[in-house]
Amino acid sequence: MTTEIFKASRWTKGNHLFTTVIEVTEAAVLRRKRSWFTVNEISIHLSKVASVRIDTGLFWSDILIESTGGSDPLASHGHSKADARRIKELIEAAQSRQMK
Numbered sequence: 001m002t003t004e005i006f007k008a009s010r011w012t013k014g015n016h017l018f019t020t021v022i023e024v025t026e027a028a029v030l031r032r033k034r035s036w037f038t039v040n041e042i043s044i045h046l047s048k049v050a051s052v053r054i055d056t057g058l059f060w061s062d063i064l065i066e067s068t069g070g071s072d073p074l075a076s077h078g079h080s081k082a083d084a085r086r087i088k089e090l091i092e093a094a095q096s097r098q099m100k
Contacts, residue, residue, distance in 0.1 A: 006087055012060055012078030020076045022063070024090045029065060031074050042074050047098055052088045056081055063087060 061084035
């Protein structure tokens, strides 16, 4: 599996200057949120993902990825509907490969 990167839209709240990026690798899912002087990065190993929830609006989707470890969920908003579905698809496919 290759790494896929998904960027939130600049037209959404909180993403005007620095967009939120979700990266799905073969081992983990990462969310990077930049600001002027810092980078906030959260990662969850794919085996620890409990659920992926997509809330779809008129134009954009919000993604909430919860872990089984009890840590804070990975949340991101402002992604296209197709990107949100693809993120969920990649996570579910990687989890099903790990179960085999």
